[in-house]
Amino acid sequence: MADDRMADIFAAVRLGGGDREAARTALERLWDEIGEGGDTLYRCVIAHHLADMQDTAEGALHWDRRALAAVFGPGVPLDEGLRGFLPSLYLNLADSHRRVGDFDAARMHLTIARGHLDVLAHDAYGALIRTGLNEVDIALAAGSVDRLPTGESAYKTA
Structure with missing residues (x-):
């Protein structure tokens, strides 16, 4: 998927290779911008990567749960991409x-x-x-x- 929002998400993820805190901050900002009712795929990808950027297992679990919840949100069709x-x-x-x-x-x-x-x-x-x-x-x-x-x-x- 080559759109601006996904490019922003992956740019934030790439920060994690050198600066996990910067990556977390950028991904959390994107999460807040998209919001709870935002695009399912974006929410899933952001939460999925935020889980990887956590320093604690509890923090990772929190974001892993959010990634899965994005996929199975009310009224979200489970399309091939999400599947x-x-x-x-x-x-x-x-x-x-x-x-x-x-x-x-x-x-x-x-x-x-x-x-x-x-x-x-x-x-x-x-x-x-x-x-x-x-x-x-x-x-x-x-x-x-x-x-x-x-x-x-x-x-x-x-």
């Missing part, structure tokens, strides 16, 4: 629940994420999400609440 986000959204929810120590919720969200894998192609992005599912599953089995070894798993920046 394509579901494996990643549920994966991030699983990881955030794991990091706050809610392993049952983490397992539930992993199961839901796997149930949506059919929307993913067998390409690099699909492999990234599938790898993320395995990483979170391994961390759950170990009882870990730590960030994944990559600091922020590669799937989170997808």
